[in-house]
Amino acid sequence: MILTTPPEVYSPVVLAAVNDPVTGKGAFQFQGRDIPPVIHARPGTTLHVTYVNSMTRHSHEQCVDGSCMNMTNLHFHGLHVSPDAPQDDVISMMANPGETLHYSVVIPEDQPPGLYWYHTHPHGESYQQDLDGMSGAIVVDGIERYDPEIRNMTQRILVLRDRVTSKHDPTAQVWRNAVEVSQNCSTATEVPERIFTVNGVVRPRIPIAPKERQFWRIVNASPDLYADLKIDGEQLEIVALDGMPIGFHDPGRKTEFANHILLPPAGRVEAIVTGPRDGRVASLRTQCFDTGPDGDPNPTMVIADLVPGQSHANHPEIKGTVSGRAFYKPVPYKTLENVESRAPDYTVRFTEDKHGFYINDRKYGPNDPPMTTASIGSYYHWRVVNSTREVHPFHIHQVHFLVYSRNDQSMKQPVWLDTVNVPVGESLDIVMDFTDPIIRGVSLFHCHLLSHEDKGMMAKVLFK
Ligand SMILES: [Cu+2]
Incomplete structure (x- = not known):
């Protein structure tokens, strides 16, 4: 088959979570078809998504604690947006079957233009829903200004x-x-x-x-x-x-x-x-x-x-071009050097055993207090340590970070990411960009092997 492009849309978007009547698998339904759209957003606009949970009350699929409960929500992966409802909040916003969530996500003017994605994020059920295909691309328009x-x-x-x-x-x-x-x-x-x-x-x-x-x-x-x-x-x-x-x-x-x-x-x-x-x-x-x-x-x-x-x-019909000049955010060399050379402000350690998956020896609980706090307006030095015999991709909501050192060795070409693989038995040092007040609130960081996240490898961070 020739590759086809999913439907491309702008806000407002109405999306439903459904179950396939034959297989029982979860799916996203958009305009009557089970094809998740590519959602385009222009920097400086608000993305409105109505998310209807039309999944069945009883699931035939298995989640971490037995049968899936078919609760669901949306995460806007990589966007520098608020973690508070009705925006990128995956903690308190949750739809049971029959319920609807209304998202209004303010995309900042200086959001890096590029490819992001949305996927469901109900703790304990994320893995199965993502495996079933409940995900889609988000394009923040304007990347052609950079090239x-x-x-x-x-x-x-x-x-x-x-x-x-x-x-x-x-x-x-x-x-x-x-x-x-x-x-x-x-x-x-x-x-x-x-x-x-x-x-x-x-x-x-x-x-x-x-x-x-x-x-x-x-x-x-x-x-x-x-x-x-x-x-x-x-x-x-x-x-x-x-x-x-x-x-x-x-x-x-x-x-x-x-x-x-x-x-x-x-x-x-x-x-x-x-x-x-x-x-x-x-x-x-x-x-x-x-x-x-x-x-x-x-x-x-x-x-x-x-x-x-x-x-x-x-050919995609929507070009998604944006007029005006490209936005750049150079970080002063002195600032970076200062943050990188000091001891870590915070260390994240991944561990696991036959009972579960942990960050700093704790399994995530939805009612837990934040594991750490960060002051908005600063860059932070975080270290991520993998003390297990398998890889884990580290992800934090709301921000990008600069990966600059691996096992205490400076990297030749540091790179800005929002998700990074942490190799077996290794450590990475990263600079977190917590400068933007838009991120104020309680956010999350976790392993992006979603079965690990479902089994506890996640924690809260308070940006204040
Ligand atoms: Cu993991």
Whole structure:
């Protein structure tokens, strides 16, 4: 199948959570179809989303504490917005079946333009809902101001999700063959059961003419698969990571070439892709990723094929361009040096045992007080330590952070992200940007392997 683009919409959006009548799986319904839209937002506007929980009272799916309860809500991943209701609040805003939530999310004028995403975030049920595909892309318009060449390119939005190919499913091997799943390639010992889909399709074809340059915006919406993306014989020219143009804090940095890019669950990359010059078919693949001895298998597979051809057939209709100049936020060198060189202001330690998953030895409880407090207006030095035998992607709501040191070794090219993989047994040092008063309130940080989050690897932070 040729890759298709989901419907693209602006505020206001009406979205319903439903269950598939046959499989019982959760799904997002938009304008009568089970295809989650790409939500566009312009900086400086308010995004209104009416979210109707039309799921059944009784679920056939299993969540952490038995049958899922089908409660749900929305998280606007990566947006620098308020954590208070009716905005990006996943603690007190919760809809049981039959209830409706009304979101009005103020997107700041200086929100980095790029690719974000929305997904459900009910503690204890996040994993199953995300695995079922209750997620979608958000585009904050205006990225072409950071690289004007993008204006004239075909844009593609690729939402990577999962298809479960369990051993009990007779078609499982067919699917695994279709995407050329490798044998297990890491120290994880279980048999791989997942394959990636793109906008709901297994291994779509993406038309691109020889030497044509297209702008691809990719979100890894899987609850637990890593995507170490590469294209046969071609480099990715990276424009933005986790929604933030790489020059956002450093106007001197434009685009950067990479042979591959690791997207942990929730990670995004926006890159210029060039069609193979000799007109051959190339594939977008994920490479083997070793999740550690206690991790899940994460084998190589083909995600999509680049095929020679004209691209306008599935051209997105909405351009999403914004007039005016690009906004930059350089952080003074002295400020960064000061924050980076002092002892950590806060340390996050991931641990696990057979009873659960923990941050600083505590399992998350919805009624817990904040585990830490931060003063708005400052940069903070946080250290994230992984004391387990598997990887964990660290994510904090409301802000981006600068990853500058790994195991006490300064990184050559520090990078701003909102979700970062923390390797087995390692530590990362990061600079948190808590400068914007818009984030005031109680927010969350957690592991973005959503089954870990459901089992307790999450904590609250109070921004005051
Ligand atoms: Cu984890």
